[in-house]
Amino acid sequence: MELPGKLFVVAAPSGAGKSTLVKALLQHEPHLAVSVSHTTRAPRGQERDGCEYHFVSVDTFQQMVAAGQFFEHAHVHGNWYGTSRSSVERLLADGKDVVLEIDWQGALQIRELFPAAMLVFILPPSWDELAQRLRGRGEDLPEVIAQRLANARHEVAQAERFDFVIINGSLDRALADLRAVVREQPDALRFAAQRDNHPDVFAALDLA
Numbered sequence: 001m002e003l004p005g006k007l008f009v010v011a012a013p014s015g016a017g018k019s020t021l022v023k024a025l026l027q028h029e030p031h032l033a034v035s036v037s038h039t040t041r042a043p044r045g046q047e048r049d050g051c052e053y054h055f056v057s058v059d060t061f062q063q064m065v066a067a068g069q070f071f072e073h074a075h076v077h078g079n080w081y082g083t084s085r086s087s088v089e090r091l092l093a094d095g096k097d098v099v100l101e102i103d104w105q106g107a108l109q110i111r112e113l114f115p116a117a118m119l120v121f122i123l124p125p126s127w128d129e130l131a132q133r134l135r136g137r138g139e140d141l142p143e144v145i146a147q148r149l150a151n152a153r154h155e156v157a158q159a160e161r162f163d164f165v166i167i168n169g170s171l172d173r174a175l176a177d178l179r180a181v182v183r184e185q186p187d188a189l190r191f192a193a194q195r196d197n198h199p200d201v202f203a204a205l206d207l208a
């Protein structure tokens, strides 16, 4: 399927700093907009319906799946998440290039539908740093954090299937890299080049 604008997909394990990075990206690159997903999980903290997510029941979500209203959907950490066609199409109709902040399963579904989509994976600089960030945000119960850390092992292993890889050690550096990807897709940020340039990080994350 062809789209009138560009489509960027950003995936990462929880705690890698994806939301902060994407928020900063949008401030610097006003031609981009992020699609608001649907989810069956409950709102956290200050989250409001229609802002971070459209919060829906499992029934509503399943009806939307059956009606073909999602470009992709996936079960992530025990809840359903999906990218609605209408959300993406509305942004494209406004002349925006679109960013999807979704999990790796959804990213690979998007690539099947839109081969021109550019898939970006955000890596933490180390497992220790990822664990510290998850504990530090203080939003989740210890058992939820433990589950997310366990899932992160499998999620990080998917990075090789993505076009571009960004290591989020320093926010400034990672943001500069992400901006470079949306502007000019540099070969230096492709998976193989990043692995050659950062062998220690990749080895520590079991991606060597």
Ligand code: 5GP
Pocket: 011, 012, 013, 014, 037, 038, 041, 072, 073, 074, 076, 077, 081, 082, 083, 101, 102, 103, 104, 105, 106, 107
């Ligand atoms: P959280 O509940 O922490 O906001 O998100 C949990 C995970 O679900 C994150 O990896 C997030 O990127 C992913 N996610 C959010 N929206 C979507 C979506 O529409 N589709 C898919 N496949 N994953 C999503």
